[in-house]
Amino acid sequence: MAGHSVVGKSIIRLDALDKVTGKAKYCEDLKLPGMLYGKVLRSPYPHAHITSIDTSRAENISGVRAVITGRDVPEKRYGPSVFDQHTLARRVVRYVGDPVAAVAADSVEVAERALGLLKVEYEKLPAIFDIEEAWEKNPPVIVHRDLPKYELGKFPPPRLVPDRPNVCYLRTLRHGDVERGFKEADLIVENTFSTTRLQHCPFEPHVSIAQAESDGSLTIWAGRQSIFLARQYLCKIFNLLPSQVRVIASHYVGGAFGCKVTLYTEPIAAMLSMKTGRPVKLTFTREEMFSSGGTRIPFVIRIRDGVKKNGTLVARDMEMLLGMGAYAGSGPLITRNCIYATVATYRIPDAKIDAYAVYTNEPPVTSFRGFGSTQVLWAVESQMDVIAEELDMDAVELRRRNLLEEGDTNITGEIVHSIGVRECLDKVADSLEWGRRSKKEVGPWKRGKGLALGNKYSMAPTGALAIVKVRGDGIIEVHESADEIGQGCNTVLAQIAAEEFGVSVDEVKMVWGDTAFTPYFSRGSTSQRTTFNVGNAIRLACQDAKRQIFEIAAERLHEPPQDMDIKDGTIYVRSNPSQGMSITELFTSERTLLPGEFGDFVEKSAEILGKGVWVTRPAPSDPETAQIPENVARMGGRLAGFFGYGVQGVEVLVNTETGEVTIEKVVAASDVGYPLNPKMCEQQIEGGVAMGIGSALWEEVALDQGKVLNPNFGNYKMVTSMNMPKTDNVKVFLISAPHKEGPYGAKGTGETQMTPTAPAVANAIYNAVGVRIKDLPITRERVFRALREKAGE
Amino acid sequence: MGPFEYFEPETVEEALSLLRKYSDTAKVCAGGTDLVVRMRKHLVNPQFVIGIAGIRELDYFRFEDDEGLRVGCLTNIRTIERSPQLQERYTMLPQVARQFGSIAIRNVATIGGNLCNALPSADMAPMLIALSAKAKLVSIDGERIVPLEDFFTGPGKTVLRADELLVEVRVPTPPPHTSGVYQKYTTRGGEELAVVGVATLVTWGSKDERCTDVRIVLGTVVPAPMRAKEAEAILKGKRIDDELIEKAAQIAADESRPRDSIRGSADYRREMVRIITRDVLRQAFERTQSAR
Numbered sequence A: 001m002a003g004h005s006v007v008g009k010s011i012i013r014l015d016a017l018d019k020v021t022g023k024a025k026y027c028e029d030l031k032l033p034g035m036l037y038g039k040v041l042r043s044p045y046p047h048a049h050i051t052s053i054d055t056s057r058a059e060n061i062s063g064v065r066a067v068i069t070g071r072d073v074p075e076k077r078y079g080p081s082v083f084d085q086h087t088l089a090r091r092v093v094r095y096v097g098d099p100v101a102a103v104a105a106d107s108v109e110v111a112e113r114a115l116g117l118l119k120v121e122y123e124k125l126p127a128i129f130d131i132e133e134a135w136e137k138n139p140p141v142i143v144h145r146d147l148p149k150y151e152l153g154k155f156p157p158p159r160l161v162p163d164r165p166n167v168c169y170l171r172t173l174r175h176g177d178v179e180r181g182f183k184e185a186d187l188i189v190e191n192t193f194s195t196t197r198l199q200h201c202p203f204e205p206h207v208s209i210a211q212a213e214s215d216g217s218l219t220i221w222a223g224r225q226s227i228f229l230a231r232q233y234l235c236k237i238f239n240l241l242p243s244q245v246r247v248i249a250s251h252y253v254g255g256a257f258g259c260k261v262t263l264y265t266e267p268i269a270a271m272l273s274m275k276t277g278r279p280v281k282l283t284f285t286r287e288e289m290f291s292s293g294g295t296r297i298p299f300v301i302r303i304r305d306g307v308k309k310n311g312t313l314v315a316r317d318m319e320m321l322l323g324m325g326a327y328a329g330s331g332p333l334i335t336r337n338c339i340y341a342t343v344a345t346y347r348i349p350d351a352k353i354d355a356y357a358v359y360t361n362e363p364p365v366t367s368f369r370g371f372g373s374t375q376v377l378w379a380v381e382s383q384m385d386v387i388a389e390e391l392d393m394d395a396v397e398l399r400r401r402n403l404l405e406e407g408d409t410n411i412t413g414e415i416v417h418s419i420g421v422r423e424c425l426d427k428v429a430d431s432l433e434w435g436r437r438s439k440k441e442v443g444p445w446k447r448g449k450g451l452a453l454g455n456k457y458s459m460a461p462t463g464a465l466a467i468v469k470v471r472g473d474g475i476i477e478v479h480e481s482a483d484e485i486g487q488g489c490n491t492v493l494a495q496i497a498a499e500e501f502g503v504s505v506d507e508v509k510m511v512w513g514d515t516a517f518t519p520y521f522s523r524g525s526t527s528q529r530t531t532f533n534v535g536n537a538i539r540l541a542c543q544d545a546k547r548q549i550f551e552i553a554a555e556r557l558h559e560p561p562q563d564m565d566i567k568d569g570t571i572y573v574r575s576n577p578s579q580g581m582s583i584t585e586l587f588t589s590e591r592t593l594l595p596g597e598f599g600d601f602v603e604k605s606a607e608i609l610g611k612g613v614w615v616t617r618p619a620p621s622d623p624e625t626a627q628i629p630e631n632v633a634r635m636g637g638r639l640a641g642f643f644g645y646g647v648q649g650v651e652v653l654v655n656t657e658t659g660e661v662t663i664e665k666v667v668a669a670s671d672v673g674y675p676l677n678p679k680m681c682e683q684q685i686e687g688g689v690a691m692g693i694g695s696a697l698w699e700e701v702a703l704d705q706g707k708v709l710n711p712n713f714g715n716y717k718m719v720t721s722m723n724m725p726k727t728d729n730v731k732v733f734l735i736s737a738p739h740k741e742g743p744y745g746a747k748g749t750g751e752t753q754m755t756p757t758a759p760a761v762a763n764a765i766y767n768a769v770g771v772r773i774k775d776l777p778i779t780r781e782r783v784f785r786a787l788r789e790k791a792g793e
Numbered sequence B: 001m002g003p004f005e006y007f008e009p010e011t012v013e014e015a016l017s018l019l020r021k022y023s024d025t026a027k028v029c030a031g032g033t034d035l036v037v038r039m040r041k042h043l044v045n046p047q048f049v050i051g052i053a054g055i056r057e058l059d060y061f062r063f064e065d066d067e068g069l070r071v072g073c074l075t076n077i078r079t080i081e082r083s084p085q086l087q088e089r090y091t092m093l094p095q096v097a098r099q100f101g102s103i104a105i106r107n108v109a110t111i112g113g114n115l116c117n118a119l120p121s122a123d124m125a126p127m128l129i130a131l132s133a134k135a136k137l138v139s140i141d142g143e144r145i146v147p148l149e150d151f152f153t154g155p156g157k158t159v160l161r162a163d164e165l166l167v168e169v170r171v172p173t174p175p176p177h178t179s180g181v182y183q184k185y186t187t188r189g190g191e192e193l194a195v196v197g198v199a200t201l202v203t204w205g206s207k208d209e210r211c212t213d214v215r216i217v218l219g220t221v222v223p224a225p226m227r228a229k230e231a232e233a234i235l236k237g238k239r240i241d242d243e244l245i246e247k248a249a250q251i252a253a254d255e256s257r258p259r260d261s262i263r264g265s266a267d268y269r270r271e272m273v274r275i276i277t278r279d280v281l282r283q284a285f286e287r288t289q290s291a292r
């Protein structure tokens, strides 16, 4: 965009040097005086009664400072939406890995040894693992017998299904009349798709240090997302006031991808600290990350679409079962929001969606980059290709025909704004040479191309505050509470402040991550909301600070404040730019004072504090139909903060003998509203593509009777650099459909990028060898079997 | 990891007397890339760990005219991969090494550790067996030479006694007109343990077009690396064409004994044995022919 000097530029990340030199500090690096180390004993059974726990032997070994069990934890259950969880299991364990007891000791080794000496007796209960079976009306096992009696949170508004006892939340959407729609259809296509569990695999596992203070308050250092959400949960668990819980983001967090919104280590570390009075650090092992650190939700998706011969979508009916595992966590919220993936891109006159959150005795799930959208789009975007095939129509053409446009009404009644998906599609189709047959096939290797559309909303409500402090040396200090989880948000936020003051980012200092000192940010850096919400709060805070500066300057320059502006650290009068003064001059009196004197400095300019408040609110919608009332929509009422869009195309090679798939080329275009830092947007896209490829082809937390079979990187197959196409074969395009409320038009972009990858890969495989894989991941063996089946037809 | 006492002997003798003293309660640690992982998982809980990495006399390889190549047990995989001499005289060994782990792992993983750890998926084993390599095992009482073919007795099991050290691998010089190819098949591609590993070594007669000797050694899909002797038998002494290769590959697949695991079902892995065996045979035959 014209006229911007700092935003829109690919400046180098502020944390680059510290990170490449290893200086950056993470929670795992922190060591407090007298600190103990915690370890957790976990259930070996998927469902059992705890009949007894004998802690005496463990307590007696030297170096063990505390042992806690379910008897020590508060009776009240907690959770983000369904209050179904205790910090340590009290009577029943519900998954393999459910925490049963914890130890604090002088070293990790001693703590581990103590775990081995804890004697727990269980009485095994029948367990349930199959999502569809658990969803049934008379399931053989009920995971939470007391669910109807549990306390329920407000977000999302609770909705149980009395005759489905393992369902802890139901989300429904009704738009038009879906049966009428199907009557108009020339073709009805129905398929069932499924996705599997992924682990986020952040470099740094879950970790926190808790210190129970002598006044009864609690200080937590945590490598996590969302310090204020953690504060809320901890207040709830321990019955404390917000001012009694201080959560400090230990500067940098070694990756999160969604799993660090949930509390895993904090309450246990807190209880151990309360018992010992000493700081306690609890770090998950990699194995614990897989068994108890949260995974992406496995979905079963039945999708039925009605289309006209010309490709026009007329009806869509979806039924989705989401496996929560043993505790709901953020699952109900994901169940509520995942349907937005169907809402964002296509015009559908009649639609019906039911999404059920279903308990099983598998490990609990959590949010994962995409928050359900990725799974829904796996089904939708695979299905679009199936439809195209059945209509004998080009897959791009089919999509183009059904795209929503600016000003259209989507299936929640929302009026569409800031939708760059068509341009993304054009770019990708063009760059991938869509329609041109692939060349160069050798031996058993066949080539194919495929693409898919992705989207991701940003959740509302979101509230963000920012404080901007102008320092006497001209430094602009920005206080905010975004989580620096590796995405580099502080760089972009600093660019925004720098832009507002017309200075370079070197003049901006970021201060973040301490609930006692930095301002409120409702759910932290989740739902790709940081740039949009915190960015706007910072803009407003800068404007507030500038207003104050101009008022002080007005007195000195004898010009009205509204005529002033600021550039390169200089306040000037617009009508006469040569007349001005530098920010530092506002504070000169401070520097000329002798020690002990303060003149009129304190009254005049000692503290220039700008405050910015930004709130994104969703429009009210009907709890059963998910529809936004027409008059509200017309007034601009919205479902979410914004929608980001991404289209990806891939070219694959498939080995018809072994089922191997290699990704030869990726083309990705994304509508980011406005790229505040283009390079960092590209990196988000490349990272999303890599994660998407991993999820498409290999990644799966494999379970047997609820037990993780592959809790390590030897057998959990993350994508590696060797599986990526060569750098030249990854093409990225940034598209700008500015959002009227975004800072400089920008929208968030972190989550969108993984949403189209897996279906694009599946579509390319189909294009190459004619087999349609409907269950993730598309392993070599799955492709091999599908090819065999096809050959046998 | 449980508590243990750590020793760092500087000579083989010192190491051997420690081994004699602590026997079953001790573990040798070379690069540690297998041992440490197993200790962390509590799969082994030695009370004593004998770190041999400091015994520099065990880190070597050299060529003896009559007996071929000798490789000290501490030679790491990266050295094997990068050696120009090995590339020239035992091309098949660097060819195996390149498929082993990552560069970081290859820099510390030793050949001795790979063999003594004795996983069915150990990458160095099949080709060394194909080359008729032998292991030199020593204890305080003396030494013995064991053909690698007889060294492995099951997953993680060898004939090595608790007080013995594998100090050297001896690899006879391959006959003229011989070439070897190893191929590892995995589920993802890149830095993984094998799902199927097949080594083949092919020797052509100097006069006619016949294959005078052939070795096919399977890894991973068997409890311990094993020659597919029936498959070898139908090739030996024959003129080789694609049909015969296909047939041998099928027989090798039938000889393999894969199990169902999260890395793949037995059926699938058996089919991959067929394909990989076919591919390595083709490559080896092509290589020897073009070399002649």
Ligand SMILES: Cc1cc2nc3c(=O)[nH]c(=O)nc-3n(C[C@H](O)[C@H](O)[C@H](O)COP(=O)(O)OP(=O)(O)OC[C@H]3O[C@@H](n4cnc5c(N)ncnc54)[C@H](O)[C@@H]3O)c2cc1C
Pocket (backbone or CB within 6 Å): B027, B028, B029, B030, B031, B032, B033, B034, B035, B036, B037, B073, B099, B100, B101, B102, B105, B108, B109, B110, B111, B112, B113, B114, B115, B116, B117, B121, B122, B123, B124, B160, B164, B165, B166, B167, B191, B192, B193, B194
């Ligand atoms: C990330 C990763 C990737 C890997 N990738 C591969 C791969 O691609 N292919 C593969 O085959 N392996 C792989 N491995 C396994 C391992 O690296 C190799 O088996 C390696 O060669 C072991 O050598 P080491 O020196 O580290 O053995 P150690 O761990 O030191 O020892 C292994 C075992 O052998 C015993 N031992 C070692 N040396 C002697 C000796 N001289 N005499 C008697 N006993 C001895 C030890 O007591 C121990 O039981 C991988 C491991 C990791 C961690």
